[in-house]
Amino acid sequence: MSAPKKVVLAYSGGLDTSIILKWLQSEYGCEVVTFTADLGQGEELEPARKKAELLGIAPENIFIEDVREEFVRDFVFPMFRANAVYEGLYLLGTSIARPLISKRLVEIAAETGADAVAHGATGKGNDQVRFELAAYALNPEIKVIAPWREWDLTSRTKLIDFAEKNQIPIAKDKRGEAPFSVDANLLHTSSEGKVLEDPAEAAPDYVYQRTVHPEDAPNDAEFIEIGFEKGDAVSINGEAMSPATLLTRLNEYGGRHGIGRLDLVEGRFVGMKSRGIYETPGGTILLEAHRGIESITMDRGAMHLKDQLMPQYAELIYNGFWYSPERRMLQAAIDASQDHVTGTVRVKLYKGSVRTVGRWSDHSLYSEAHVTFEEDAGAYDQKDAAGFIQLNALRLKLLAARDRRLKG
Numbered sequence: 001m002s003a004p005k006k007v008v009l010a011y012s013g014g015l016d017t018s019i020i021l022k023w024l025q026s027e028y029g030c031e032v033v034t035f036t037a038d039l040g041q042g043e044e045l046e047p048a049r050k051k052a053e054l055l056g057i058a059p060e061n062i063f064i065e066d067v068r069e070e071f072v073r074d075f076v077f078p079m080f081r082a083n084a085v086y087e088g089l090y091l092l093g094t095s096i097a098r099p100l101i102s103k104r105l106v107e108i109a110a111e112t113g114a115d116a117v118a119h120g121a122t123g124k125g126n127d128q129v130r131f132e133l134a135a136y137a138l139n140p141e142i143k144v145i146a147p148w149r150e151w152d153l154t155s156r157t158k159l160i161d162f163a164e165k166n167q168i169p170i171a172k173d174k175r176g177e178a179p180f181s182v183d184a185n186l187l188h189t190s191s192e193g194k195v196l197e198d199p200a201e202a203a204p205d206y207v208y209q210r211t212v213h214p215e216d217a218p219n220d221a222e223f224i225e226i227g228f229e230k231g232d233a234v235s236i237n238g239e240a241m242s243p244a245t246l247l248t249r250l251n252e253y254g255g256r257h258g259i260g261r262l263d264l265v266e267g268r269f270v271g272m273k274s275r276g277i278y279e280t281p282g283g284t285i286l287l288e289a290h291r292g293i294e295s296i297t298m299d300r301g302a303m304h305l306k307d308q309l310m311p312q313y314a315e316l317i318y319n320g321f322w323y324s325p326e327r328r329m330l331q332a333a334i335d336a337s338q339d340h341v342t343g344t345v346r347v348k349l350y351k352g353s354v355r356t357v358g359r360w361s362d363h364s365l366y367s368e369a370h371v372t373f374e375e376d377a378g379a380y381d382q383k384d385a386a387g388f389i390q391l392n393a394l395r396l397k398l399l400a401a402r403d404r405r406l407k408g
Contacts, residue, residue: 004116004143006031008109010101010131013048015170017120019159020147021055022166024118027151032057033112035105038066039097040186040244055168063108067100068186072243075100075322076187080286081231081341082306082334083294084314089264091280091287092317093188098127099322102134106142116143123149126269130320137323180207186247188260188280199265199275210251210279214258214352221350223357224253226289228345231338233286247282254281257349269319285347285354292345292356296364302337309333 007024011017011034024032034057036048045064052062075096086092105117117135121127123146132144153159163170183190191207205213227235233246241249254260260281268274294303309330316327343361347354369379 002143003028004030004114004145006033006109006112006114007116007118007145008033008035008105008112008114009118010105010120011036011048011052012120013045013051015163015168016159018051018055018168019153019163019166020118020120021052021057022168023147023151023153023162024145025056026166028145030116031061031114033061033063033108033114035063035065035101035108037101037104038064038068039071039100040068040248041184043184051169061112063104065104067104068244069242071097071100071186072247076247076283077232077243078331078335079317080283080290081338082310082313082330083287083291084310084317085287086314086318087264087266089262090266090278090318091188091262091283092314093185093278093280093283094127094183094190095130095318095320096187096322097185098130098320099134102131103138105131106135106138109139109142116145118145118147121146121148124270124272125274126318126320129269130322133320134323182209184209186244186251187283188278191277192274196275196277203263203277207277208261208279211255211261211281212258214261217256217258217351221348222253222257223346223348224285225344225346226250226286227343228290228293229342231290231335231341233289247286250282250285252282253349254285254354257281257354258352259349259354260284261352285349288354288356289345289347290341292347292359293343293361294341295356296359296366297340297343297361298337299365306334306337 007028007030009017009021009024009032011021013036021032021034024030034048034052036045038045049062049064053059079092079096084092086095102117108114109117119128119131121131128146128149132146135142135144153162160170162168179195180191181193189210191203196203196207225237226233227238232243234240236246236249260279260283262278262280263275264278265273265275298306313327313330313334316322316324316330321327340363342363343359345356346358348357367379369376
């Protein structure tokens with residue numbers, strides 16, 4: 001790859017990406033543009049601007065953007081229409097943020113005349129794949145620089161030495177080895193590495209940052225009602241909210257009640273197993289409520305087909321194929337299934353759990369007249385079930401008769 005002339009860096013303002021910024025300047029002699037996204041990670045982002053300026057980045061080359069509404073509206077909500085979970089448990093909080101960051105990196109590159117983008121993902125993880133597949137899908141000509149795969153700064157000591165030699169400020173708590181690595185956005189917090197690397201050992205309580213311990217949650221249950229329109233949550237307790245505001249509020253409810261904790265050993269796309277501690281309080285409530293409203297508004301055949309498609313859809317997101325044609329095809333089918341997923345769900349929040357306790361909709365397929373144990377006034381003739389069973393049993397009878405004959 002020829003040396004880039006101008007690079008857009010996904011920049012957090014932390015030590016690692018500050019080192020990457022200076023390394024890009026010294027290694028390639030190129031101009032650097034920084035992009036810092038407010039994804040709801042809960043950190044003040046203005047220090048990132050000051051750090052970038054301190055490292056010599058011109059003000060017009062510093063991009064700090066609040067993308068929380070776009071994140072929830074265009075990425076999180078479409079994913080939740082599918083009830084997507086990876087390996088049966090993981091709500092894909094890190095995975096779904098990467099295509100948005102990559103999108104803005106490529107767009108800013110076009111706006112500023114940059115010929116390359118750079119990220120701080122390591123060569124062992126999934127994020128390098130997600131960033132780069134998304135970037136190439138959006139601009140096949142873009143160069144992607146992954147410093148962790150190129151440089152020789154292979155230890156914390158070397159990184160600190162490089163920072164000191166290049167006058168990069170180092171917080172006191174960064175001079176030692178960090179106890180674990182954290183990635184956060186409005187959907188979740190992910191903690192990995194170091195103290196968490198032995199899957200046989202329970203995660204220390206201090207790892208959890210968004211949720212109280214379920215045992216310390218309130219002793220009284222709390223009930224909330226979530227309104228949906230065409231598969232997307234639009235209100236809480238009758239109050240209409242924007243996507244990001246709604247998820248923020250659900251995070252508050254979930255965090256208070258210790259909801260959404262997950263200790264997972266997952267299969268990374270690159271081949272190895274890794275252990276992560278995830279907190280997805282609002283997302284866990286949203287998933288339960290969405291399934292609750294689907295249960296009365298979706299046809300059985302459509303729902304069962306969508307459930308069959310979901311693992312493949314979730315894997316595409318986990319592996320970084322958000323912008324692939326197959327993900328778009330599945331999304332079209334999923335979105336079509338949500339036409340009547342409109343109504344309200346009441347959920348109970350209590351000590352780490354969320355349960356649907358009520359659901360109602362003008363689009364409901366539930367018919368009390370058909371399922372009642374009382375007199376149904378002719379809504380359903382139970383005698384019809386005899387022929388239904390006989391027709392479905394015919395092939396089973398033929399199979400059993402053949403097997404009995406052959407054993408004969």
